[in-house]
Amino acid sequence: MILNNSNIDVSHIEAEELQNKIGNIVKIHGSIYKIRLMSGFAFVILRTKRAFVQCIYSKEYTNIDIDKIIENSSVIITGYVAEEIRSKLGYELRINDIEILSIPIDAPPVVINNNVIPASLETILDFRPITIRNEHERAIFKLQEGLCRGIREFLFSNLFTEIHSPKIVYAGAEGGANIFKLDYFGKEAYLAQSPQFYKQMLVGAYERVFEIAPVYRAEKHDTSRHLNEYISVDFEMGFIENFADIISMETNMLKFVIEFLKEKYVNEIKILKIELPNIAEIPCITFCDAKELVRNTYNRKTKDLHDFEPEEERLLCDIIKKEYGSDFVFVTHYPSSKRPFYAMDDNENPEVTLSFDLLFRGIEITTGGQRIHDYEKQVEKMKRRGMNIELFESYLMMHKYGMPPHGGLGLGLERFTMCLLNETNVRYASMFPRDMKRLTP
Amino acid sequence: MILNNSNIDVSHIEAEELQNKIGNIVKIHGSIYKIRLMSGFAFVILRTKRAFVQCIYSKEYTNIDIDKIIENSSVIITGYVAEEIRSKLGYELRINDIEILSIPIDAPPVVINNNVIPASLETILDFRPITIRNEHERAIFKLQEGLCRGIREFLFSNLFTEIHSPKIVYAGAEGGANIFKLDYFGKEAYLAQSPQFYKQMLVGAYERVFEIAPVYRAEKHDTSRHLNEYISVDFEMGFIENFADIISMETNMLKFVIEFLKEKYVNEIKILKIELPNIAEIPCITFCDAKELVRNTYNRKTKDLHDFEPEEERLLCDIIKKEYGSDFVFVTHYPSSKRPFYAMDDNENPEVTLSFDLLFRGIEITTGGQRIHDYEKQVEKMKRRGMNIELFESYLMMHKYGMPPHGGLGLGLERFTMCLLNETNVRYASMFPRDMKRLTP
Numbered sequence: 001m002i003l004n005n006s007n008i009d010v011s012h013i014e015a016e017e018l019q020n021k022i023g024n025i026v027k028i029h030g031s032i033y034k035i036r037l038m039s040g041f042a043f044v045i046l047r048t049k050r051a052f053v054q055c056i057y058s059k060e061y062t063n064i065d066i067d068k069i070i071e072n073s074s075v076i077i078t079g080y081v082a083e084e085i086r087s088k089l090g091y092e093l094r095i096n097d098i099e100i101l102s103i104p105i106d107a108p109p110v111v112i113n114n115n116v117i118p119a120s121l122e123t124i125l126d127f128r129p130i131t132i133r134n135e136h137e138r139a140i141f142k143l144q145e146g147l148c149r150g151i152r153e154f155l156f157s158n159l160f161t162e163i164h165s166p167k168i169v170y171a172g173a174e175g176g177a178n179i180f181k182l183d184y185f186g187k188e189a190y191l192a193q194s195p196q197f198y199k200q201m202l203v204g205a206y207e208r209v210f211e212i213a214p215v216y217r218a219e220k221h222d223t224s225r226h227l228n229e230y231i232s233v234d235f236e237m238g239f240i241e242n243f244a245d246i247i248s249m250e251t252n253m254l255k256f257v258i259e260f261l262k263e264k265y266v267n268e269i270k271i272l273k274i275e276l277p278n279i280a281e282i283p284c285i286t287f288c289d290a291k292e293l294v295r296n297t298y299n300r301k302t303k304d305l306h307d308f309e310p311e312e313e314r315l316l317c318d319i320i321k322k323e324y325g326s327d328f329v330f331v332t333h334y335p336s337s338k339r340p341f342y343a344m345d346d347n348e349n350p351e352v353t354l355s356f357d358l359l360f361r362g363i364e365i366t367t368g369g370q371r372i373h374d375y376e377k378q379v380e381k382m383k384r385r386g387m388n389i390e391l392f393e394s395y396l397m398m399h400k401y402g403m404p405p406h407g408g409l410g411l412g413l414e415r416f417t418m419c420l421l422n423e424t425n426v427r428y429a430s431m432f433p434r435d436m437k438r439l440t441p
Numbered sequence: 442m443i444l445n446n447s448n449i450d451v452s453h454i455e456a457e458e459l460q461n462k463i464g465n466i467v468k469i470h471g472s473i474y475k476i477r478l479m480s481g482f483a484f485v486i487l488r489t490k491r492a493f494v495q496c497i498y499s500k501e502y503t504n505i506d507i508d509k510i511i512e513n514s515s516v517i518i519t520g521y522v523a524e525e526i527r528s529k530l531g532y533e534l535r536i537n538d539i540e541i542l543s544i545p546i547d548a549p550p551v552v553i554n555n556n557v558i559p560a561s562l563e564t565i566l567d568f569r570p571i572t573i574r575n576e577h578e579r580a581i582f583k584l585q586e587g588l589c590r591g592i593r594e595f596l597f598s599n600l601f602t603e604i605h606s607p608k609i610v611y612a613g614a615e616g617g618a619n620i621f622k623l624d625y626f627g628k629e630a631y632l633a634q635s636p637q638f639y640k641q642m643l644v645g646a647y648e649r650v651f652e653i654a655p656v657y658r659a660e661k662h663d664t665s666r667h668l669n670e671y672i673s674v675d676f677e678m679g680f681i682e683n684f685a686d687i688i689s690m691e692t693n694m695l696k697f698v699i700e701f702l703k704e705k706y707v708n709e710i711k712i713l714k715i716e717l718p719n720i721a722e723i724p725c726i727t728f729c730d731a732k733e734l735v736r737n738t739y740n741r742k743t744k745d746l747h748d749f750e751p752e753e754e755r756l757l758c759d760i761i762k763k764e765y766g767s768d769f770v771f772v773t774h775y776p777s778s779k780r781p782f783y784a785m786d787d788n789e790n791p792e793v794t795l796s797f798d799l800l801f802r803g804i805e806i807t808t809g810g811q812r813i814h815d816y817e818k819q820v821e822k823m824k825r826r827g828m829n830i831e832l833f834e835s836y837l838m839m840h841k842y843g844m845p846p847h848g849g850l851g852l853g854l855e856r857f858t859m860c861l862l863n864e865t866n867v868r869y870a871s872m873f874p875r876d877m878k879r880l881t882p
Contacts, residue, residue, distance in 0.1 A: 072843035104843030394882030402545030441835030
């Protein structure tokens with residue numbers, strides 16, 4: 001039955017409303033994702049904001065010539081929502097009419113409408129403005145949105161205040177060579193490596209603060225785990241009893257976020273075929289014990305006694321997974337020599353700090369710890385490290401005029417996403433990654 | 442009555458729970474904001490995460506020596522919540538005990554515990570790590586948090602996807618000289634002036650996207666309205682019929698946000714003594730008509746025929762407020778010559794664009810409009826402007842392979858905050874402003 005609906009007032013709806021419109025004629029807009037010609041009819045897949053809608057083209061329902069419909073056109077489809085038990089969704093949209101809003105001038109140079117794009121990571125990234133239109137690619141960053149939303153919801157409910165700290169700064173948080181320099185009206189400025197100084201200062205005002213924003217590392221690491229610009233999820237909290245409070249807050253945050261995804265991002269979890277981790281209590285192990293555990297289990301000599309090699313992190317996670325069934329492990333008490341000047345040393349053993357990393361499926365995704373809040377102790381530690389106190393006048397202002405015991409952490413959003421996806425390259429989890437070789441698109 | 446509560450198990454609570462604890466002994470932590478010595482007793486104001494709690498010190502209730510309690514100490518107070526009809530809140534916290542967690546080494550060089558800090562803006566900003574502890578200063582940025590939360594909530598409910606675009610870029614969105622340059626591993630890179638290119642690309646995948654993130658303008662404007670780094674609230678939406686859809690979305694967003702603040706930020710609205718604007722329909726006026734209206738009303742000659750002078754924006758807002766009672770006005774159809782290359786020209790008059798600014802209490806807070814979605818038209822406009830098409834290959838990819846009609850806007854978070862506060866300098870609405878002279882703290 002071909003309907004002449006030019007005079008019918010049909011409602012223009014979202015894809016998510018379709019299931020409630022069976023038996024009705026509706027309008028729905030989107031881009032033509034894929035046309036699959038069958039014998040006597042065609043499937044026309046429409047990409048909408050979040051869902052993909054399967055429409056049926058047949059001469060039985062419309063006068064349109066299917067050859068005139070081009071993939072990647074922006075259209076408004078008018079159609080009849082018919083009950084169809086053979087369809088996964090229980091209905092299908094029978095096309096009556098297609099209004100074309102815009103058409104592409106060419107077919108994409110990469111196939112973007114398969115389940116997974118049949119191209120290398122390099123190609124996917126080179127053509128990102130269109131490869132992001134792929135169902136799988138698009139779902140990755142929708143899921144990443146879910147991580148940020150879940151994190152925010154959790155932190156707000158725990159009375160954190162959201163802050164915006166400047167990214168153009170006069171000094172780096174960690175110092176060192178891994179910092180981008182900038183000409184700032186004739187002065188030398190830097191891109192912030194982390195909001196560390198600012199979030200500490202703001203603990204002095206709001207007690208609990210967080211920020212989700214870009215940070216910059218000029219590290220010359222051309223690895224599958226490093227980006228030179230990434231999104232850091234930072235929180236910092238005052239009035240802690242010890243650094244276990246921070247570990248506990250992060251554990252609860254992760255639990256909340258996983259449940260949040262399960263509730264609100266079902267669609268993406270399905271598309272991406274993700275197995276979400278179960279989080280109960282996350283095992284904690286000291287850095288020293290972890291080193292020894294890996295050494296003994298794998299009869300493996302470590303070169304670096306003060307830090308983990310990536311391979312050791314992977315092996316440790318394997319052991320923990322086998323022993324405790326956990327995808328996560330907190331490694332605590334990192335050596336002072338490898339931690340920044342603001343890290344609080346352990347009273348019982350000043351060689352180590354009250355700090356931790358969180359490893360997830362073999363990769364470090366968080367670094368955190370308690371900070372020094374006492375002015376004299378902070379100045380003393382800086383002097384021991386040969387630092388010029390005068391350069392840190394505004395940083396030390398908070399210590400001077402009173403700070404509560406506090407600590408916090410930074411979580412790399414792309415690394416977290418990568419590990420959730422079980423991907424092996426962090427670039428899969430960054431829409432427009434920046435690395436030593438890549439500055440475009 | 443002096444209680445010896447060392448053996449009593451009292452609950453450690455948030456300030457917001459106090460009103461439900463009348464008749465109980467509780468523990469509450471925070472920083473000593475102010476001590477006001479009265480005859481025979483003292484008021485001790487405790488700053489907590491969000492609230493200020495008035496505590497009563499009296500020898501009647503405690504053995505502590507008040508002279509040993511120092512402002513800006515971090516403490517845990519144990520006290521009895523007594524009904525007290527003379528107090529504004531209906532109760533008071535009688536101090537039994539104070540556990541001191543940390544003390545400052547000195548008194549602040551600026552008075553930070555008055556209603557308003559008795560110092561210049563410059564001083565407030567120089568000492569920001571501690572001036573942010575002031576009740577009034579702190580409330581400004583808590584309110585700003587509310588703006589972002591409200592905006593996000595509105596945009597999510599309208600099916601926008603939150604994105605993160607890179608801030609280190611290979612080309613500026615608007616081009617021109619007002620762009621910070623960066624040495625990126627031997628290549629020249631820039632700091633993004635806006636997420637314009639990226640949000641448009643992502644409309645191609647998600648239809649509706651938004652981002653709240655820093656942007657960078659190397660403008661040599663040393664005015665009360667300009668910052669060189671600020672937070673831009675950007676959204677972009679596809680499948681629009683015309684640019685009135687964008688105006689309508691922003692109007693609804695503003696209405697939502699104001700209601701959101703009224704509901705969730707009552708405390709800050711009170712502290713800051715803000716009069717929130719009433720938003721019904723926001724008047725729209727074309728750029729030409731607006732120019733003429735100001736010229737005729739004030740018998741004023743304009744120097745710049747293609748743009749507004751700040752004074753004209755102020756005067757226009759005065760007229761609109763008087764005529765329509767609105768604090769906001771949309772000015773539409775700005776001259777093409779003053780709008781970027783991606784702005785869509787008006788078919789009926791190609792001298793003007795389908796674009797708008799939103800003015801609020803005399804200041805432009807938003808620029809938006811419809812963009813060109815057709816590849817040929819976009820290339821043609823770029824060529825007319827003498828632009829090198831090859832440099833924009835990845836930008837033009839989206840047009841080439843199909844884009845829906847779309848448009849969007851950018852809203853300056855600090856300017857919006859400033860106008861809400863009725864402040865005259867945008868630096869009051871930035872925690873750590875960056876301008877030509879200021880790079881610290």
